């Protein structure tokens with residue numbers, strides 16, 4: 001996987017909550033709370049895309065190597081794509 | 090702590106306001122009652138020569154209800170402070186934070202995480218419920234990656250330990266909309282510097298690129314105002330905007346509906362005089378602040394003066410002396426957010442630890458103890474009724490060792506504002522109106538050398 005851009009689907013809204021990030025599918029009313037560390041992946045990748053800075057920030061937050069962090073990001077994005085929250089191009 | 094030695098008598102228009110911060114008591118009496126109270130307090134329980142209201146007041150005054158808290162033992166920070174960088178995109182004409190001379194240093198992300206983890210450990214150990222983190226600068230948002238890392242790591246730790254997070258930032262608002270939106274989503278409180286209308290904001294706070302700072306500050310204020318974060322507006326008052334304080338307060342309330350408004354008088358430095366900026370006249374400042382406070386109150390918004398009368402007596406009105414751990418980009422841990430040169434110049438050392446290169450936190454307990462003790466020594470304040478609220482104000486800029494025992498303009502304005510706060514708390518608005526009309530009397534009160542009841546004759 002060599003992703004360039006994560007795009008949140010138009011029917012998806014999200015809001016920052018105390019416990020993480022609440023993702024809402026406005027078509028189906030399905031709601032999912034992303035807790036940590038996934039909430040950090042959502043926020044950081046949306047801001048920085050897949051630039052090295054994103055990996056640096058996330059590896060500091062989850063206290064992991066750059067390699068493991070990249071893996072974590074990839075797996076998380078695959079799940080979100082399957083759940084219909086985002087597309088990755 | 091002796092209550093009599095910390096009970097004050099303040100003359101107001103022919104009457105006397107008895108004020109005891111330790112007994113949480115405030116009352117307005119006449120001269121003979123004031124003398125009776127003095128006699129009664131000196132005699133303690135043996136005194137029974139008084140009746141009715143004075144007796145009731147004496148019962149209250151002899152009861153210690155709240156004493157100021159002094160930190161002891163292991164470090165127990167009021168909050169964790171993070172200075173992501175000392176750099177700033179602003180070039181404020183009164184900046185006291187050394188942003189222009191600061192090295193272009195940004196806190197490494199791993200260091201920021203170590204600070205958060207260390208602090209989270211203390212919060213858990215002390216069984217507190219809140220992770221409270223404040224950001225200072227320079228301009229913290231110049232190092233957005235540090236801010237994000239700290240916020241997410243703290244939220245991650247909070248999730249694991251079932252804690253709540255509180256984030257506060259002091260910022261100039263000079264960045265794109267998306268950064269302001271991040272603050273609006275993740276922060277509890279955003280304290281934005283806005284000195285008033287466009288001409289004064291741009292004259293006080295130009296940017297390094299030569300542009301004015303008004304438009305971006307205003308946009309950030311609007312974004313935060315419409316977000317879930319609380320907006321605090323902080324205005325520095327000089328001789329240029331002191332006459333506009335009421336109008337500024339009204340505009341802030343109407344346009345931004347902030348959570349709080351804070352006016353602070355400009356502090357004169359050699360740089361401010363070069364820039365032709367001067368502090369406001371203290372009487373003018375105090376009177377304008379008291380009037381502006383009433384305007385804000387009509388909107389239900391508190392106007393805060395940092396060293397005003399507090400609910401509980403304190404040894405310090407700022408982070409110093411409360412174990413506050415403020416981490417600099419270079420890893421030093423200090424009690425104050427100023428550049429160390431500022432306090433070294435006056436023979437103080439407010440550092441009490443550091444984060445090593447291997448990210449281990451080291452606390453120098455001896456230094457912490459010295460700071461805790463030193464802030465209690467305030468010879469200038471020993472007879473001032475603001476001793477347990479202002480408590481010396483800025484320990485570096487105002488009551489540093491050797492600063493002298495005479496009141497300065499800062500003291501005078503604090504004393505005038507605090508008196509009006511006490512009168513307001515008693516519902517004596519009319520009396521406040523009278524003192525606002527007679528500024529000569531107000532000024533003479535501000536210069537009164539002792540407010541102690543025991544010095545009253």
Ligand code: SF4
Nearest residue numbers: 470473475479481500
């Ligand atoms: S003497 Fe000045 S610094 Fe000290 S408490 Fe009074 S107003 Fe504050």
Ligand code: SF4
Nearest residue numbers: 407425426483484485
């Ligand atoms: S000592 Fe002065 S500059 Fe330092 S935290 Fe206290 S008020 Fe602020």
